[in-house]
Amino acid sequence: SQQGEEDPQALSIQEGENATMNCSYKTSINNLQWYRQNSGRGLVHLILIRSNEREKHSGRLRVTLDTSKKSSSLLITASRAADTASYFCATLDQTGANNLFFGTGTRLTVIP
Amino acid sequence: EPEVTQTPSHQVTQMGQEVILRCVPISNHLYFYWYRQILGQKVEFLVSFYNNEISEKSEIFDDQFSVERPDGSNFTLKIRSTKLEDSAMYFCASSLVLTEAFFGQGTRLTVV
Numbered sequence: 064s065q066q067g068e069e070d071p072q073a074l075s076i077q078e079g080e081n082a083t084m085n086c087s088y089k090t091s092i093n094n095l096q097w098y099r100q101n102s103g104r105g106l107v108h109l110i111l112i113r114s115n116e117r118e119k120h121s122g123r124l125r126v127t128l129d130t131s132k133k134s135s136s137l138l139i140t141a142s143r144a145a146d147t148a149s150y151f152c153a154t155l156d157q158t159g160a161n162n163l164f165f166g167t168g169t170r171l172t173v174i175p
Numbered sequence: 176e177p178e179v180t181q182t183p184s185h186q187v188t189q190m191g192q193e194v195i196l197r198c199v200p201i202s203n204h205l206y207f208y209w210y211r212q213i214l215g216q217k218v219e220f221l222v223s224f225y226n227n228e229i230s231e232k233s234e235i236f237d238d239q240f241s242v243e244r245p246d247g248s249n250f251t252l253k254i255r256s257t258k259l260e261d262s263a264m265y266f267c268a269s270s271l272v273l274t275e276a277f278f279g280q281g282t283r284l285t286v287v
Contacts, residue, residue, distance in 0.1 A: 093273055094273065096275055096276075098278075103264075103283075104280060104281070105266060105278040105279055105280040105281050106218065106266065106268075106278040107278070108275040108276065108277065108278075111274070111275050151217075151218060153218075153276075155273060161206045161223060161225065161230070161270065161272060161273060162208070162220055162223045162230075162231050163208075163220070163268075163276055164220060165210075165217055165218040165219075165220070166217070167217045168217060168218075
């Protein structure tokens with residue numbers, strides 16, 4: 064399967080702390096994307112990192128990509144209660160198929 | 176800001192009935208997708224659609240499923256004879272080429 068696997072499956076932190084989520088995948092990718100999902104809602108795109116990039120920032124988000132290890136991490140700094148959600152990585156592979164394959168997700172709970 | 180819209184938000188249907196889930200993708204996008212998420216589980220790829228034809232489909236997308244873009248704006252998913260295990264959230268998404276996908280808020284399908 065091309066799908067990514069996130070770890071941890073669940074993470075609970077205090078407001079103000081940093082949250083780190085990891086993603087591993089299996090195939091050669093064109094890019095990797097992180098999405099957020101509030102309970103019962105749609106997926107919201109957070110950030111995209113291309114295979115030739117190693118790190119990317121967007122506000123309080125920092126994403127790294129290590130293609131040699133086929134892994135990525137998402138860091139949320141100075142977390143807020145509103146960051147409570149599930150976070151998924153999704154990969155777009157190099158085969159030319161423009162399909163996203165999602166991982167299993169990390170459920171983040173930020174305690175106020 | 177442009178968005179993907181899905182209707183209805185919730186559909187209840189009896190087993191064996193046909194359902195049509197509707198989506199209006201973002202107007203200048205080229206790729207269209209359907210994903211599903213069984214409650215509490217991962218987001219699963221069903222099908223992608225490009226240039227008025229299916230570009231890729233998963234094992235889940237069997238003969239009971241079909242997609243259509245009837246009028247250049249709507250994108251529909253039809254399930255011919257629903258089964259209990261088809262109960263899930265169904266997400267429509269659209270994208271340009273090799274970029275982030277924008278997801279709708281989903282249709283919750285309940286088969287009774």
